[in-house]
Amino acid sequence: MTFTSLWSSVKSRATSTVGLSVVVVSGLTVLSTATGFVREVVTGRTFGATAETDAFFAAFAVVSLVFFSSPEAQSKAR
Structure with a gap:
């Protein structure tokens, strides 16, 4: 070969x-x-489209952003 x-x-x-x-x-x-x-x-x-639902989505987005921005979370994701 x-x-x-x-x-x-x-x-x-x-x-x-x-x-x-x-x-x-x-x-x-x-x-x-x-x-x-x-x-x-x-x-x-x-x-429904209420203020409480909007607050939930906003809080969920903030937590996700903080979690995925941290170096510790990025090292655990690998």
Whole structure:
């Protein structure tokens, strides 16, 4: 087996693995976005467009922003 044929074999496996990874990550991103939208619709229909619902969403956004901004949270996410 020559180096060229070995390199060609490794390269084709790597590109198929990368392609599969791209498809999986893209699919999960779409799924996450869709479930987030469904969550927002269900919350809106259940609790309505009130000041309390707006306060809940604002508080949830602030907590998420602070948590994901901290270096400790970023190191645990890896």
